[in-house]
Amino acid sequence: VRAGRFTPANLPYGVFAADGRPPRIGVALDDSVVDLYALARAGLFDSHVAGATEVFGSPTLNPLLARGRETWTAARARIVELLAAERRALHDAGVAGDAIVPIDRVEMRLPIGVADYVDFYSSIEHATNLGKILRPGAEPLLPNYRWIPIGYHGRASTVVVSGTPVRRPRGQRKAPDAEAPTFEPSRMLDFELEIGFITGDGPADGTPIAPDRARDHIFGVVLLNDWSARDVQGWEYQPLGPFLSKSFATSISPWVVTLDALEPFRVAGPPQDPRPLDYLATAGAQNYDIALEAALSSAAMSRDGVAPTVVSTTNFRGMYWNMAQQLAHMTSNRSRVRAGDLFGSGTISGSVPGTYGSMIELTGRGAHPLVLGDGSERGFLEDGDTVSMRGHSGDGDARVDLGEVVGTILPAG
């Protein structure tokens, strides 16, 4: 099943442009995009979503996000209804032809205007691996890790949609034995395989969002590649955390898969020991079973049509901290959450090498290079390399596909 194949069980939302028309909101179905703006103009949401032409005619999902859970539920129910009866309603309204656009004719845009962007660090395996690499000889997992869903704010202005090329950043690096740092193109450019969730507005007065209310505020998820310059990160990150090593680009997939669609795939996460403090306590199935993979292609492989080399296969279900806990923690100090907020999960790594979600982990900081399909080796990313990440839950008619997030490295400018 290729990434473009979206089942009726999925119906992810995105912002698309086609045939020279301004960008608007659509949902993906099979190999098509259903133009919700066209349906809204035909009056098909009149009794279901107030101001539907504004909401679905918008160049970002933000107006829909700002409407909140009730509208999300109503809109999805109506879309299911419209698409169910063999699209009769569309035909009757005379919009079927116009409103269904082949997916290969659309250009996908960044689905949201990013309000604030937060990136967590919620895979205990990733945190352990990175601790070993960045702080050799010390205890890899810091004492706060099992108490706090560690996170930090990232840069909203450089979140880009899948397909946007990523230019290799310049930055400061310093070898341990060097007297002074140098400023040059990063030599340790990496990806991080993540899932990001997107919210509507939180309570206006900043009332914290308890874990069991988190799903009221989380609209859906995307694949997220948190591009990272490891040499820059190693030198800059003390004491205030990563900054320029991350801020040059974050790529997300164009189709936002709703929590509603993912509901059948909710599963229990790993045991949490010690028990989280009360404000973070969750019970039952709070993780999501989403199979993930990351693949690399060299420029030569892309040119010759060689299939990308899968370098990591992992699953979102193993994350130590779940999304409900992340949102509860984030708002526990009454920080306001807004429509368009983006929260990255942190790199998703499993417990064995082929399941690690970044090259620094997969290669042991470059010591054990990956071998690509064309026989070339990679400690870190080279110019012209393409990173593609995919994710899905379920199979057959029940499959809920996240599509993909892709980016190709351009040489430093």
Added chain:
Amino acid sequence: VRAGRFTPANLPYGVFAADGRPPRIGVALDDSVVDLYALARAGLFDSHVAGATEVFGSPTLNPLLARGRETWTAARARIVELLAAERRALHDAGVAGDAIVPIDRVEMRLPIGVADYVDFYSSIEHATNLGKILRPGAEPLLPNYRWIPIGYHGRASTVVVSGTPVRRPRGQRKAPDAEAPTFEPSRMLDFELEIGFITGDGPADGTPIAPDRARDHIFGVVLLNDWSARDVQGWEYQPLGPFLSKSFATSISPWVVTLDALEPFRVAGPPQDPRPLDYLATAGAQNYDIALEAALSSAAMSRDGVAPTVVSTTNFRGMYWNMAQQLAHMTSNRSRVRAGDLFGSGTISGSVPGTYGSMIELTGRGAHPLVLGDGSERGFLEDGDTVSMRGHSGDGDARVDLGEVVGTILPAG
């Protein structure tokens, strides 16, 4: 000279609401606000600022910021012209009465829609003081400090305008000898005395902004209070930096003082040794001579009209890294800067105790409490305390006043 007194040399921009009218842009002059939207509607900017009614009728400065340096210069020149000839032009246009509003009749709003918020750490004295407190026994200044203008991304959604009360955050804290952390109202709530700068758009393609071009993109400055929960910060900040200890609130002053107004007060900063790398190298006068003070009032002092106790007197001129270097560093990896970006300087501390810009430094982490005007002592902030910060350059007719940023602590919710 009280904070409300703004000279014709200053003309800071702000967003104000008065008399039930929608918020719009004004400049402060003496004890009045000049309503630029009213002037624009009267046609007084027609030959000077294209679309002036849109720009000055906006509820944020962002449209003006997005216009860039040429418009900023033209607008300021025209305002000076309009206000110079004894306001004759205003009288002729019949708008003088309407367009000049007493400053005590306006309600000031957040002047910008904050795009991304970055906070630096550019006082070497502050970094040294904090290093001693947070990492006792280790070298206080980390090896990267003199090479990198250290900074991190903060939360844009919780930047608030002066006067907005600040609720004491709850958060995780853990004493070194405690077995587990607790979640409770912060007991070490602090202020940080900073200056923030506000930008227009950087180059759309992300071309780095060289230090000698920084002033093309920096519109002006505000006072900034980076409220900090020190107990939360100490427990959470490794390895990804401060998060919830800072994200609950950042207060800024309502009047944005332009770089144009501050130009007479440009001075050389402290020597930088080692010499910064080429992409950060600046020459000549790159700092600004801005006298600053922070003052505290207890609830009782506020109630009884007792003058606030000045607890810190310092100056912006001593910052190790200047604004041009901060912006150059930030964009050196081609991160895009947008209209409405806010960059905090980091706490502004001098080299002796009375010049430190935070309570954790002033009190040695609470060991040597401050004594307020009512005889009460403060290791950190108590509920009902009001923090006020002021700043100005020059004197008499040449005075350029930043006004003030004020916030009162509410009990944890």
